[in-house]
Amino acid sequence: MQRICVIGGSRYFGKLLVERLQSAGHRVTVINRGSARPPVGVEHLVVDRDDEAALGAALGSRSFDVVVDQVCYTPVQAAIAARVFAGRARRYVMTSTIEVYDPATAALPAVPAGTPVPEENVDPSAWPVAMDLPWHDEAYVEAHYAEGKRQAEAVFSRDGSFAFVSVRSAHVLGGGAEEFTGRLAHYTERIRRGEEIAVHANARPTVFIHYQELADLLRWASTAADFTGPVNACSDGLLDVRELAAAVAAQTGREPVHRTVAEGGTASPFSFDRDYAMSNTRAKRLGFAFSHVTDWLPGAVAETVSASATPAT
Template sequence: MTTESSGSATLLHLRHLTTVRQDITALATGKRLVRVAGMNVLIIGGTGLISTGIVKHLQKRGADISMFNRGKRENTLDGPVGVFTGDRNDPAVLEQCVAGGRKWDVVIDMICFTPEQATGAIRTFAGKCEHFIFCSTVCTYGTKVPPGVVIDETFPQEPISGYGKNKVACENLFTAAHGRGDFACTIIRPSHTYGEGSPLIDQLEPDAIAWDRIARGQPVLCAGDGIGLWNSTHRDDVGKLFAFAALNSKTYGQSYNATTERVFTWRDYYREAADALGTTAQVLPMPAEWIIGHDPKRFGLLREITQFHGPYTSAKARRDVPEFDVEIDFRSGAQRTLADVKRRGAWRDSSADAMYQGMIDKAVALGVRPLDL
């Protein structure tokens, strides 16, 4: 990807790749037609984990796809994709996407994290796209999950993290834009999404050394008793919801969770990931506070998210977007993801991690024994 500069605006180079536009077909949905081929789609982001799944399914729909990003990641996507390169935080740069009166059928914003970025996107695309899809997060719901409750879109939004609070603020701005008629807006909230091109988290950290330890037959840690509830969904399945929500008028003005319907425990998670590695896991349960106290920054994932229950349902999404069906089970997805980590040379070697080994030694000295998985 190329970046060119023009004055203070980092321009932005549109690499136009000529494609043969497929014939447009349509499905009647209420009072309008939803095109299933030939959509003109802009993805802000486009090379990240979920974006890769989105593009795959948009291409199956015959969409004409462009992306806007900083050009820092290699584009590994198959097929023709137009590229704008620049920093979304510069309003003049983002506006290059609508220069010359250009309009989009769909804009999918995967990298909006602050109210300022949301305001800039609204200013740029109001009246310039029919359908705006915002990637939010289930972190907007917070952590107060009563026993027996599976979280749907009506659950109160009480986030505890700065990330979740900013996403709520962005949601409110996009919802207001929808109400003003700036564009039709849909909000999608993924939970833990994993897949090729990204590490597989464990309960403690995003880029876990646990998998190397398990492969070596060494014990690993989990928080609590291992029965915290969780959802994990492969990026190819999450991508379907974004791709098939596009120009689906049933989704206009709506919010959706984007998760598998399978709610499982961290015991299940470690057991199935170990099985994907062809082995078994020795998991030592320790209090979350004890683990976090050793390094609050390193174990920030546990501190803010995974020590709490995270059971979600996407029944509403499956009702309105029937193409959104989860096909990849966690064991298979974990096997693919961990194999990809090895292929990319991104496998974390645990042998030099003295702190983690010290934590294991302390747990064993306290008489902690592995969970029965």
Template sequence: MKILVFGGTRFFGKKLVARLVTAGHDVTIATRGKTADDFGDSVKRVVMNRESREHLFCLAQEKWDVVYDNICFSPQDALYAIAAFQDKVGKYVYTSSLSVYSARDRALVEADFNPFYYEIVTGSREDFDYGEGKRLAEAVFFQKAGFPVVAVRFPIVLGPDDYTGRLEFHVNHVLAKEEIGMPNGEAEIGFISSDEAAEFLEWVGTKSDLTGPVNAASDSVYRLDALMQLIETATGTTALVEEVTEDNDDSPFGIEKTYYLDNSKARAAGFVFQDLHDWLPKLIAYHVSNK
């Protein structure tokens, strides 16, 4: 397959590209060119601005079997993509987010946010917060695109290569005996690993007929207090968890209510997810061992 990947030089995007190359696909990665990669001549590269309509139309001079879009954050980005790739793509895989859901306190299914009927408001990335930008981009793709689209809704993605350092934040704070702000230890949260996110994207784009919104998250969840106990066990140090702390000590996982994805749709379509309890303790141990 001839495949274009927007954002394929770090985190799960880089792992996706590696999987696609290994599978024998003809892969082009399109980025701003600011992050080096080690793919050598196994991929083609295009330096571009994802928010530029002109740059997108240049890429759409060719036809693509699959386009992966990991860096679309606004309805304007989506509108530009639709205009450029109309009749030029077999399937468009848009990386969306758990943040499209406003509901809390239960497992969230795809129908809890319906982009097919969501009112479209145009604007660029700076006009909306992250969740609203993703909601509107989904709405544009599903209401306006003339090609098949799948929107993959990921929870927080974790891995040793996580440049945001969200899990590492907790390990560092526990080891330093610093407070961690967490408003509700009983809230349940889900995750997906960067390896599994890449595997899912490859599957949904090249091996599955799925379209529409789809949740992708590891099986099982953790209560936040149980997650902190894992870190305490791995570090041999008691965590100082408080409901209210200084802003710079607030947990990146500090949700007030249970907030996780139901992955039944993807499982029914044939994808086999890992269990969170199998890989998260190992990742915590990795971060601890590297201190």
């Protein structure tokens, strides 16, 4: 049994992670702004993680074996957490993203076309940090999501107050109505209605992960493994946007209608004109076993189709 703090954890795979940690017998504390209550038996601290004084006061004398940070988006947030949890945590696991590898958002080492990107392509210990950028501006943070994550990883990596892990998640699917981004629903709804799907002429493949598998990997990285540094989290198998649409079409009984966008044009979610699919080799070597995307994608699509067909109550 370990004492684990989850920052966020109010929806989707974060909520599932909390449930699975509790079921495994761990003592869990959830920190959020009160947007949702955790399960019965989970300690709940209502506080804004951006308010350093309030966060420290809410924690009091508590200490944790592990902190799992689901909602760190900027280096400023990372710096606050590093100061507050120094001496209060042995291990810190941050949920990061495949977007850190997106060559459209930063000058990154080139990889051969079709080659999954390894963790060392973005080394947080060497990544520059600019604390004076407008990280307090929500619009700026949203527009610079990938850079915010890169710099947050960099702050934690250099701090040294605890063992640090960044879990770089692939595009997350599954869960029907729980999948709040609506990206898979975009395909199910448009294909069912016979509407066009905008795709790049030479759409590049990417990687995905089921929300339950991501919750399992986060639990593993928090409680069953003893590594540090970044680790990529993605199911085996690559899919491009046309293959994803075909999987949706198989569940809806309607053929997708594609419209090719001009270079630089706006396409549907998961249509990429550049390579940055991830390699999951490091996680496998460390002991985590991934499913193949084809194992769970049909079920995820079916859940989304069912959710979109169910009237709201």
